[in-house]
Amino acid sequence: MRLRNVTGSREMIAANDFVIHDENEHKGKWKEIFGNDNPIKLEIGMGKGRFIMDLAELNPDINYLGIEKYSTVLLRAIQKLEERQLPNVRFIRMDAEYICDCFDEGEVAGIYLNFSDPWPKDRHAKRRLESRQFLERYDHILAGDGRIEFKTDNRALFDFAVEEVAESAFEIKALSYDLHSDEKMMVGNVMTEYEERFSSQGNPICKYILERK
Ligand code: SAM
DSSP states (O other): OOOOOOTTHHHHHHTOTTEESOGGGGTTOHHHHHTSOOOEEEEESOTTOHHHHHHHHHOTTSEEEEEESOHHHHHHHHHHHHHHOOTTEEEEESOGGGGGGTSOTTOEEEEEEESOOOOOSGGGGGGSTTSHHHHHHHHHHEEEEEEEEEEESOHHHHHHHHHHHTTSSEEEEEEESSGGGOHHHHTTOOOOHHHHHHHHTTOOOEEEEEEEO
């Protein structure tokens, strides 16, 4: 995602109440942040955050944490959340590589991965959020019945992601190579910014849902 550099974005983020600043301090205690026992779901690589905010509005009994690596991108999400004032959403600026440092075993009820960066070079495969290395991290933090849902229009990334599942603790529960033509998998579909852009260009959207074997 390319955005102009917003001057002082780190400072603006540091001063914002919707952003969790000391994420490792909350390991095992995320329920305290929301003040209730509702399940906690993550979107990793949320970008400008429309998906997670729409989901949160539809599901007030679920808490959502949006994880984004870059301050300039996160700032856009914060501006939107300030307008929408959703009590069940918080953001974390972090690299998801370190996700096991801030969530306890089984603390997360679900993970969404939407239009993840493809990292096309083979030597960067382990940076892909759907790689076996990331699936192992998700295995640590996801509850027993937790699901991983992944959408992309990048067929090469999706094929890679499907292959990686065999090397993980998960199995594919549902899969589509053309989500928007799949009546069953489209039930309750919430569009992301990238999904809207690429599907309007005619690109088919791939999706899988994983559960534990
Ligand atoms: N999910 C959004 C959507 O579908 O509209 C944004 C997709 S954008 C292509 C991918 C986002 O993931 C970018 O904002 C990028 O900064 C973020 N990202 C990539 N790798 C990440 C990582 N390791 N940890 C956290 N965020 C990451």
